[in-house]
Amino acid sequence: MKKSTLALSLLLPLSPLAAFAATAPLDLVGPVSDYKIYVTEEIGELVTQTQAFTDAINKGDLATAKKLYAPTRVHYESIEPIAELFSDLDASIDSRVDDHEKGVTAEDFTGFHRIEYALFSQNSTQGLETLTAKLNTDVNDLKTRVDGLTFPPEKVVGGAAALLEEVAATKISGEEDRYSHTDLYDFQGNIDGAKKIVDLFRGQIEKQDKAFLAKVDKNFATVDKVLAKYKTKDGGFETYDKVKDSDRKALVGPVNTLAEDLSMLRGKLGLN
Amino acid sequence: MTNPTPQPASPPRALRWAVAGSVVVMIAAGGLFYYASQLAAAKRQTHSNEIAVSIHAHACEPNALTVPAGPASFRIINRSDRAVEWEILDGVLVVEERENIAPGLSQVINANLQPGDYAITCGLLSNPRGTLHVTPTAESEAQAKAKPSMVAFIGPLSEFRVYLSSQGSALIKAVTALQQAIDAGDLTQAQALYATARVAYQGLAPAAQRMAELDNAINARADYFEKREQDPAFSGFHRIEYSLFQQRSLDGLAPVAQRLLSDVTTLKQQLLAQSLPPEQLVGIVVRNLNSLADVRALSGEEERYSHLDLNGFAANLAAAHKVVELMRPLLEKSAADLLPKVDNALGAFDSQLDSLKVDGQYRRYDSVTDGQRKQIADKAKALAAVLDGIDPALGLSGLQ
Numbered sequence: 001m002k003k004s005t006l007a008l009s010l011l012l013p014l015s016p017l018a019a020f021a022a023t024a025p026l027d028l029v030g031p032v033s034d035y036k037i038y039v040t041e042e043i044g045e046l047v048t049q050t051q052a053f054t055d056a057i058n059k060g061d062l063a064t065a066k067k068l069y070a071p072t073r074v075h076y077e078s079i080e081p082i083a084e085l086f087s088d089l090d091a092s093i094d095s096r097v098d099d100h101e102k103g104v105t106a107e108d109f110t111g112f113h114r115i116e117y118a119l120f121s122q123n124s125t126q127g128l129e130t131l132t133a134k135l136n137t138d139v140n141d142l143k144t145r146v147d148g149l150t151f152p153p154e155k156v157v158g159g160a161a162a163l164l165e166e167v168a169a170t171k172i173s174g175e176e177d178r179y180s181h182t183d184l185y186d187f188q189g190n191i192d193g194a195k196k197i198v199d200l201f202r203g204q205i206e207k208q209d210k211a212f213l214a215k216v217d218k219n220f221a222t223v224d225k226v227l228a229k230y231k232t233k234d235g236g237f238e239t240y241d242k243v244k245d246s247d248r249k250a251l252v253g254p255v256n257t258l259a260e261d262l263s264m265l266r267g268k269l270g271l272n
Numbered sequence: 273m274t275n276p277t278p279q280p281a282s283p284p285r286a287l288r289w290a291v292a293g294s295v296v297v298m299i300a301a302g303g304l305f306y307y308a309s310q311l312a313a314a315k316r317q318t319h320s321n322e323i324a325v326s327i328h329a330h331a332c333e334p335n336a337l338t339v340p341a342g343p344a345s346f347r348i349i350n351r352s353d354r355a356v357e358w359e360i361l362d363g364v365l366v367v368e369e370r371e372n373i374a375p376g377l378s379q380v381i382n383a384n385l386q387p388g389d390y391a392i393t394c395g396l397l398s399n400p401r402g403t404l405h406v407t408p409t410a411e412s413e414a415q416a417k418a419k420p421s422m423v424a425f426i427g428p429l430s431e432f433r434v435y436l437s438s439q440g441s442a443l444i445k446a447v448t449a450l451q452q453a454i455d456a457g458d459l460t461q462a463q464a465l466y467a468t469a470r471v472a473y474q475g476l477a478p479a480a481q482r483m484a485e486l487d488n489a490i491n492a493r494a495d496y497f498e499k500r501e502q503d504p505a506f507s508g509f510h511r512i513e514y515s516l517f518q519q520r521s522l523d524g525l526a527p528v529a530q531r532l533l534s535d536v537t538t539l540k541q542q543l544l545a546q547s548l549p550p551e552q553l554v555g556i557v558v559r560n561l562n563s564l565a566d567v568r569a570l571s572g573e574e575e576r577y578s579h580l581d582l583n584g585f586a587a588n589l590a591a592a593h594k595v596v597e598l599m600r601p602l603l604e605k606s607a608a609d610l611l612p613k614v615d616n617a618l619g620a621f622d623s624q625l626d627s628l629k630v631d632g633q634y635r636r637y638d639s640v641t642d643g644q645r646k647q648i649a650d651k652a653k654a655l656a657a658v659l660d661g662i663d664p665a666l667g668l669s670g671l672q
Contacts, residue, residue: 024422025421025422025423025425025426026422026425026426026429026547026549026550028426028430029426029429029430029433029547029548030433030547032426032427032430033429033430033431033433033434033437036430036431036434037434037437040434084366084369085365085366086364086365086366087359087361087364087365087366087369087393088364089364090366091397095397098354098355098356099356099357099396099397100396100397100398101330101396101398101399102398106398108397108398150427150428150430150431150598150601151427151430151431152427153423153426153427153430165371166371169355169371169372170372270423271423
């Protein structure tokens with residue numbers, strides 16, 4: 001054993017691979033498990049807050065329900081790389097009207113956006129009992145499934161890019177929360193979720209490519225700075241229609257660059 | 273870390289620079305070659321053998337795909353009038369997906385596919401699901417038989433660390449409650465909470481036993497101390513057990529409980545800080561089961577004052593179940609013949625312990641006969657023996 005290690009370490013400097021000292025797979029165990037712990041906490045919040053949100057609806061308290069809609073959803077948006085692995089639940093919790101041929105009248109259009117339509121477009125809490133019950137069942141089901149899931153490392157690391165692609169595709173356009181215009185909450189949720197992944201793997205990424213990390217950090221900071229302009233005193237966000245054109249444009253560049261850069265993360269950590 | 277490179281007696285300076293220079297050049301050249309070949313490989317992967325799939329308003333074309341195992345590229349062309357998604361599903365789980373493909377545009381999805389049958393989400397949720405049949409290749413067959421790579425252990429080891437974290441939190445919570453009951457002077461409550469805390473500890477015991485000194489502070493029996501129960505250094509769970517169940521008194525326990533709480537808090541931190549090599553994951557469970565079989569089952573020495581041994585054994589067994597569940601996907605792939613034996617041994621131990629329940633509660637260990645104790649020891653031993661076969665079967669022992 002000793003002998004072969006010695007021989008190997010003598011040969012190693014001559015191998016072309018030595019210039020790209022790879023991340024040892026076992027170094028990823030800590031960050032992957034810390035990510036699961038983070039996701040578990042977020043889902044715990046999602047379950048608790050969904051209950052409070054739907055309680056308000058069932059009591060007919062429209063103002064409270066509207067207020068709780070966005071802060072509740074954030075806990076789904078921040079963990080979307082894992083949540084959307086379960087396609088059936090992702091459809092019943094988070095599908096948008098466009099995903100359904102019959103639009104808002106489709107029977108299987110359920111979840112947050114269907115409720116959003118009732119609260120913000122119809123200004124009503126009436127007749128939502130089935131939908132609120134289903135949403136609670138679904139988020140609890142999600143919790144059980146995530147608890148039992150061994151997180152695939154490539155999905156965890158790839159999740160950072162997936163979140164930024166989500167931002168690029170649906171948040172900047174303002175189509176995700178088209179009735180409530182609370183897109184900035186989701187926007188921040190996606191960004192925070194992606195940043196969490198980068199932070200958890202920071203040590204490993206730094207070893208591979210310091211300049212890359214600096215660039216990613218800088219773009220995150222730029223996005224955060226623009227988002228911060230629209231924070232309200234109660235810790236929430238202005239509605240998306242208030243976001244100036246110049247700021248929307250200022251977000252496009254860093255978001256696209258982040259999506260592109262983060263898509264290389266799997267490769268950098270040896271998970272392709 | 274030591275540097276195994278032999279240090280030769282200082283050669284002339286010029287020669288050293290020349291050698292260093294040539295090594296740098298070689299590394300750089302090798303690096304460039306590696307980079308170029310990776311680039312070429314990446315190009316090849318995205319531009320050849322693309323499988324085109326069109327999403328129409330109500331279905332995909334083709335809607336039934338068959339591809340060989342391995343890397344595959346799908347070019348998804350959205351010919352419907354909405355932004356839609358295309359996903360490859362294994363049951364309800366997404367293998368790969370692309371969301372928000374704009375109308376009229378196309379996107380490429382790269383997937384590395386294992387043989388099997390998959391479903392396809394195709395545009396609108398009401399559209400019929402497509403099918404994807406992935407056929408085995410010589411390479412995929414060879415891969416299926418090969419020993420798992422280190423990357424394959426990231427999942428199970430991460431999941432075990434999550435288990436340590438949640439069990440560690442449960443232990444801290446249980447010991448906090450125990451300490452509060454002791455402070456409140458509630459003997460009955462403290463006795464009940466001792467049982468809860470022990471179960472939480474025994475679920476972690478296989479990993480905790482790696483931390484020799486800390487584990488002694490938490491779990492040492494009176495025998496390890498010169499003056500046994502009367503020794504001032506006797507501390508931890510069993511010191512508390514002695515007072516609660518033997519002396520039926522809370523006198524002087526407050527500082528012991530306080531220290532135990534501080535020790536289990538440190539234990540959780542250390543368990544999360546220590547990395548566990550893959551060959552140890554099963555190894556620690558085997559060691560724990562062997563100590564059960566060789567010592568604890570026969571003597572009943574572990575919980576000699578409370579006689580709650582069976583609850584502890586069941587928690588040890590639950591930890592073994594947990595580890596087997598985490599390794600199951602790897603075993604199914606690389607050591608399928610071992611799995612039924614593992615499951616049988618787990619099941620036999622389960623039934624043995626279940627047979628010692630009365631009204632859903634485990635019996636006190638002082639009511640368990642020598643013959644029954646021998647049975648428990650035998651089942652634990654048999655389980656340890658079959659688990660011991662896992663590491664070699666996965667190529668984790670006898671590595672060069």
